[in-house]
Amino acid sequence: MNRFVAGTIILILCYLSVCNLSAASPEIEKARQYGARGQVTLRITDSTGKPVENALMSVAFFPSDSYADTDVRAGQTDTNGCFCIEGKTVGDLTFSITKSNHYATTGKYWFYRKEENCLLNNRWQPWNPTNTVVLKEHRNPLPMYAKNVDAFIPTQDTPSGFDLEFGDWVAPYGKGKKADLLIIYHAKIEDILNFSNQLVIACNNKLDGLQRARKEIESSLLSTYEAPIDGYQQQMVLTINRTKHTIIMHEEIGDKEYLIFRTRTVLDEKGNIVSAQYGKIYGPIEYGRADENHSAIRFTYYFNPTANDRNLEFDPSRNLFGQTDKQRVYQP
Amino acid sequence: MKTIILHPFIARQVFLYPLLFGAMVGFAPMIQAEITNYYPFNRHIRPVAIEASSPLSAVSIRRGAQELTGIVGPFPVITNTVECVLQTGLAWQQPDPLSAWVAATGSQTRGVISTNQIQNEVGWMSGIRTNSDRWGAFHWFLQNRIVFQTPTQTVWYSPQGVSNEIVRVLVGSLGDFEPGEICDSQSPAPPPLLPHTCLTTQTFFRADFNAYLRLVETRWVLPHVQDADTDCIPDFADGFNIDGIAGNSDDKTPGDFFPALNILLPPIEDPGTFLFRIVYTASDPLDVILPTPGSDFQPGPGALRLWLKSAQALRNGLPFTLGGDYLPPGTYSAQELGLTPDSFEWTIYLEMIRSGAGDSIRIDWSTDGGTRWRSMERINLCMIKMDMVPDWNHDRTINDADQNKATTNNPFRFWINDDNDVGDIAEDDSDQPGHWNWGTSPADYSNDGIDGRCDLLDFFPIWLDLNQALTLLPPSRTVQYKLSQSNSAVRAVYTDLSKDQAGSFLISAGKTYGPLFNQNSYEAGTFEITRSGTLLSNDFLDKIRNNANKGILLMEGSGPTTSPLVLEIWKDGSVIFKKEMPLCIDDIEKMYRWINLRPSGGQPTSTNEPVNNPDSLSNGKNVFFMHGFNVTAESARGWNAEIFKRLYQSGSQSRFWGMTWEGDIGMLNALHYQENAANALSVASNFNAQLHDITGETIILAHSLGNMVVSGAIQDYSLSVNKYFMLDAAVATESYDPTAFNITTRDNYMLHSAWADYNSNTWCSTWFKLFSSPDDRIKLTWQDRFPSVLSVAYNFYSSGDEVFEVYPGTPSPFSGGIIPFHLERHAWQKQEMFKGRGGPGGTDWAGWGFAGHWEGDDWVHNYTMADANIASDDTLRTNAVFWQEPMTMFSSNISAQAANDIIARGVPALSYAAGVQNILLPDLNRNYNANDHKPNGWGRSAAPYNDRWLHSDLRDMAYFYTHDLFEQIVTKGELQ
Structure with missing residues (x-):
């Protein structure tokens, strides 16, 4: 190795050692700070893979991290559902897609990828990749019983039944008739950072159950279209158990998750499901002390009134509970 | 016989x-x-x-x-x-x-x-x-x-x-x-x-x-509660010298009017033995309660009065039997009443005070000393219900609780709509009060329509209770209904709202506004209420006639005034009925107090009772608002005005205190965030002192870095607070919840990538653990910095906050336009990440910088990574791996002020801002994710923000979209 090369290497190493940034190449770090050109083709399909033509696209490039420099473009997808866009960015772009009879979708595309060779001649690489984005279509949005529940839990340490069709606790605590969910709340609170809260959500009948899923947060239809046939568990236990300095256990249904439930299951003599009803509960499911004498729970659920119909797609304009300002469920 | x-x-x-x-x-x-x-x-x-x-x-x-x-x-x-x-x-x-x-x-x-x-x-x-x-x-x-x-x-x-x-x-x-x-x-x-x-x-x-x-007569009357001669004495207490002082305002009421009752007399043979028996539910004029501070004139019990003289005469409130002019119920001879056999008719005057059960006047007569009474006259009195009722308690419903509250001494109060709202999202100084009615950014009142959803906040509803009047007197060529205001200081919008939804324009969409009731609320046309009187449209009056609950007008203030809003019924060119609603419109800043925590500049502190919002109208509680970082003294006016309005329209009746503090230090202050964070901890002392002597409950709202001031005041100066609402708090979560302190090295986005392979005990953020009390270096951490706060705090955060958005890695340094400096993505993360790293927006204090020395032209770290990772605690105490500045940090005796400066400028947090995530608490209602509470959708949907609830959206985004947050504050804070 000649002295020039060795010296260059040393300089580079020194530069890296004093550089404010990571061990990525200087060009990449410069591009991350001052932007580089990038081009991507966003190919929009519906949930079946069919291209979506004439979808309205709004795309934002970030020539710097300054919001004032944000470069927003608009356009429509072509007959192949494609929208090709180029701009200068420090590493990502964001987009939103809308079209009638489809659920709006937002997303982000990363040009910059850590520890990858993602820049060439001040252009993000690969150049003009095709990135497929799903724009969910309206399939069959249904009227459902949808409610934002924000209620006291009637008892502590013993099950309280909740009727999803009625939207209320079952007697003697409310006017509900069938306990679709059994809610059991346990709490031991020493002080504000030393406590143990536990919420058990259980189902009543054999083969009733719950299953956890991740929200498809890019889409305004956060859930899947249809409840699965299998995979339900009889109960789910949510826990916050902590001290001031330690989280002993934290199991939650957070804002990126939801539950799918099956309830009112009727079996034949062979144990096959004859009838069942389905629905979903969007996270976060929140619970805890409401005041000195009460605990409370907060969740949003959707109950399909039709037996054996696994459709989870809700039409917000046809809430079977009606609509009031406070109770309106606007999320499909 | x-x-x-x-x-x-x-x-x-x-x-x-x-x-x-x-x-x-x-x-x-x-x-x-x-x-x-x-x-x-x-x-x-x-x-x-x-x-x-x-x-x-x-x-x-x-x-x-x-x-x-x-x-x-x-x-x-x-x-x-x-x-x-x-x-x-x-x-x-x-x-x-x-x-x-x-x-x-x-x-x-x-x-x-x-x-x-x-x-x-x-x-x-x-x-x-x-x-x-x-x-x-x-x-x-x-x-x-x-x-x-x-x-x-x-x-x-x-x-x-x-x-x-x-x-x-x-x-x-x-x-x-x-x-x-x-x-x-x-x-x-x-x-x-x-x-x-x-x-x-x-x-x-x-x-x-x-x-x-002779049939029983029915008379329609108005209650006598106006102020005909505008002498600030209601008419029921005026004209008969109630205060006993001759020659002042209450002696006469020029312009006042009593309906006359002309009693057709039976033949009076002997005035001495002809007896009258007068029966009615009397309200003795001398039972009027004179005003005291905080209360107005009040009539005594009873429904009405009869007088022997007309309203405009100089009257005496004593019974006529004692030389006065008041005719109380009782039995009297014709002679006592001054009637003779020649008297065919007897005129007395009626003053209706209030409606009561079975309001009527009965006059009987007897000629045998009272053994047998005959009915002479019976008059049933029906109050003409003609009223203007504001939403006095601003709970968005006009009902009995709002009736009869606006009086001459206690008018309905509101502000002038002199900001410059446009559309759904505030921009620049649009929320600043005091825009003129000309120029490139004119005051909203100067436009002839509602200026977008942001402008709806500056309107108040009134209900015209005219159903009965319109049934008796439908509008026609000769009968007209007019509204007037002597200073032309209000403008109005027609609506199709009912009184039980009077405030729904604030939070519900609707296309039933404007003169044809077909406009959206946020773009409906306004019309002026003139001095001479503005004719109310027949379409609007028809709605009231068909439904007594209709009749809502939205009003905005277009200038200062203390003159009432006047509703008149005109017939054949003359006013036949009139009703006033006392009103006081003035600058928004005359409705709350102001505390200036700046060393110089800005509006001076004003803790006196607000001129246009007396404390008698409040519930005695105090709500304080502390703005955040990079807010100038002038911008603070817009912040405070907007937060006051939103709390007001959410039903708050607490005393509001707007505040300003120096959170904009530095010529390019956005590059001096850490310095401002340090200053916040210093300002906490002054803040505590300002609140020390204020009586009543204390509820504090703080936005962004303002939370550093408030948290510091509670923790370091024992500020007593009943409730504390952290709004988009720009304070590391670990300050409140020690478990948020993250010392993992994997997927820890508060760990600078240059330190990824260094053991956590070498970091500046963990250096405090090497010490124990009484060594002051144990305080050099954000972890558990504010343990006293959580017992009173509510964490209102937004998972969509762009300032607190976390880059999944080490973000690039600040790079945006320097002059003027614009908000950057991942700004809060960056200012923590570049502590000790220098450069724009960074500091050269400790932090993620490396201790080192020059070897020739080369900067060499004092430790290699390997050496650092095997160094003992004793070694690390005295010879830190991180950049060893300021020197005050390396002493066991550090003043509180110095410690605050060190952590603000030199100790990086290892958790995200509390303003972007919840805190694990046992209480359900202590965390509120604003991003999940958009009952009316959102006013923004396009990239780059899409429909996220951003850092300042609690002010910038129209109340139509954000009202749930403020309702939560009012409810949880019990501000109503």
């Missing part, structure tokens, strides 16, 4: 041509006159002729109705016995006139000359004559005697089926009786004794036996 001998006291004497009896030499001629007397009372009851047009119009019917006297008839009496009695007598050769008269009347013959027939010309012809000292007299006297019964019905039904009770029966010239009363009338009475001189007299009477029914 009653026998009535009625004297022709009021019979008109006429002189007729000489009679046949006696000589007539040298006598004064007799005058021929028409026989028009009615006996015994000269009372002529005639029907009222109303011009009838064909077809009858509403106007002609109403005009005719005004002519009605409440007397219907005639009806025949039921005669039992009718006979006519003639008495004649003649005397002559008497020594004197008395003897002659006595002889003529004493020896007269008397007999019934007819029965079943009423003689029309009864009366007498009498005379005394003399000749040669001898006297003669003649007397001819014809008298009707009738035993009759008045009509027996007690209720009269009009042809339209409307029923009215009958008060009394007026039988023509005979007198007043009760329904079904049996009377024996012999009339006229015998003539009086003639004088002792030559005289011939002749008097004839015609009887009117028709019966007329």
Whole structure:
């Protein structure tokens, strides 16, 4: 190795050692700070893979991290559902897609990828990749019983039944008739950072159950279209158990998750499901002390009134509970 | 049965041509006159002729109705016995006139000359004559005697089926009786004794036996609670010198008006024994409660008053029996009331105070000392409901709780709409109060429409309670309804809202606004309320007439005023009814207090009671708002104004304190975040001192870096706070919840990538763990910095906050436009990440910088990574791996101020900002993710933000979208 090369290497190493940034190449770090050109083709399909033509696209490039420099473009997808866009960015772009009879979708595309060779001649690489984005279509949005529940839990340490069709606790605590969910709340609170809260959500009948899923947060239809046939568990236990300095256990249904439930299951003599009803509960499911004498729970659920119909797609304009300002469920 | 001998006291004497009896030499001629007397009372009851047009119009019917006297008839009496009695007598050769008269009347013959027939010309012809000292007299006297019964019905039904009770029966010239009363009338009475001189007299009477029914009268009245002479004394307390001080405002009420009651009197024979009994629910004028600080004039109990003088006269509030002019309920003689047998009618004046059960006036009369009472007059009083009611308690519903609250001394108060809202999202200085009505950013009131959803916050609803008035007096060419305001200081918007949804324009979409009720609320047209009066549209009035709950106008203030809003009904060019709503519109900043924590500049501290929002209207609680980073003194005005408005429109009735502090240090202050964070901890002391002597509950709202001030005040200076709302808190979560302190090296986005392979014990952020008390270096951490806060805190955060957005790695340094500096993505993360790293937005204090030294031209770290990872705690205490500045950090004795500076500028947090995530607490309601609470969708959807709830959206985004957050604050804070 000649002295020039060795010296260059040393300089580079020194530069890296004093550089404010990571061990990525200087060009990449410069591009991350001052932007580089990038081009991507966003190919929009519906949930079946069919291209979506004439979808309205709004795309934002970030020539710097300054919001004032944000470069927003608009356009429509072509007959192949494609929208090709180029701009200068420090590493990502964001987009939103809308079209009638489809659920709006937002997303982000990363040009910059850590520890990858993602820049060439001040252009993000690969150049003009095709990135497929799903724009969910309206399939069959249904009227459902949808409610934002924000209620006291009637008892502590013993099950309280909740009727999803009625939207209320079952007697003697409310006017509900069938306990679709059994809610059991346990709490031991020493002080504000030393406590143990536990919420058990259980189902009543054999083969009733719950299953956890991740929200498809890019889409305004956060859930899947249809409840699965299998995979339900009889109960789910949510826990916050902590001290001031330690989280002993934290199991939650957070804002990126939801539950799918099956309830009112009727079996034949062979144990096959004859009838069942389905629905979903969007996270976060929140619970805890409401005041000195009460605990409370907060969740949003959707109950399909039709037996054996696994459709989870809700039409917000046809809430079977009606609509009031406070109770309106606007999320499909 | 009653026998009535009625004297022709009021019979008109006429002189007729000489009679046949006696000589007539040298006598004064007799005058021929028409026989028009009615006996015994000269009372002529005639029907009222109303011009009838064909077809009858509403106007002609109403005009005719005004002519009605409440007397219907005639009806025949039921005669039992009718006979006519003639008495004649003649005397002559008497020594004197008395003897002659006595002889003529004493020896007269008397007999019934007819029965079943009423003689029309009864009366007498009498005379005394003399000749040669001898006297003669003649007397001819014809008298009707009738035993009759008045009509027996007690209720009269009009042809339209409307029923009215009958008060009394007026039988023509005979007198007043009760329904079904049996009377024996012999009339006229015998003539009086003639004088002792030559005289011939002749008097004839015609009887009117028709019966007329006096019906119970219904009067429509307005409560007397205005201020006719605008002397700040309500009319029910004005005009009779209630304060006992002569010569001041309450002596007279020019311009005031009492409805007059003209009582048709029965015949009064003997004023001394004719008794009146007056019954009504009285409100004694001298029971008026004079105002005290915090309370207004209040009338005494009771529904109404009767006066003997009109409203504009100088009156005395004492009962008339004590020399005053007030007519209280009671029993009085006609003589006491100043009435005589000549009195046909008696005028008294009615002052309605309030509506009560069975409001009526009853007047009875008796001629036997009170043994038997007859009904003279009954008047049922109906309050004309004509009112303007604001949403006094701003709970978005107009109901009983808002009625009668706006008074002269306690008007409805609101602000001038002089900011410059546009659309759904505030921009630049649009929320600053005090825009002019011209220029490139004019005040909103100068536009002729609502300026977007942001502008809806600056309107208040009033309800025009006009359904009853409109039913009685529908608008027409001659009947008009007008609103006026003497300073033209308000503008209005027509709506189709009902009073129970009066405030729904703030939070619900609707296209029922504007003159045609087809505009969206946020773009509806406004119209001026002029000084001379603005005619209300018939379309709007029709809605009220068809639905009593309609009649909501949205109002905005377009200038300062203390004059009332006036609602008038005009008829035939004159005001017939008027109602005022006291009003006070002024600058928004006159509705709250102000604390300036800056060392210089900005509006001065003002802790006196706000001029346009007295403390008497508050619930006694105090709510303080602390703005965040990079807010100038001038911008703070917009922040405070906007937060006040949003709390107000969410129902808060707490005393609001706007604040400003120096969170904009540095010429390019956005690059000096850490310095401002340090200053926040310093300002906490002054903040605590300012609140120290304020009484009442303390509720604090703080936004962004303002939370550093408040948290510091609570923790370091023991500020006593009832509730503390952290809004988008720019404070590391670990400051409140120690478990958020993240020392993992994998996927830890608060760990600078240059330190990724260094053990956590080498980091600046964990260096404090190497020490124990009393060494002050144990304090050099954000972890558990504010342990006292959580017991009172509510964490209102947004998972969509762009300032707190976390880059999944080490973000690039600040790179945006320097002049002017714009907000950057991942800004909060960057300012933590570049502590110790230098460069724009970074610091050269400790942090993620490496301790090192120059070797020639090379900067060399003091430790290699390997050496650092095996260094002992003792070594790391005295020779830190991180950049060893400032020197004050490396002492066991560090002042509180210095420690604050060190952590603000030199100790990176290892957790995200509390403003972007929840804190694990046992209480359900202590965390609120604003990003999940958009009941009306969002006013922004396009890239780059899409529909995220951003850092300042609690102010910038129209209240229509963000109202749930403020309602939560008001509810949880119990600010209402």
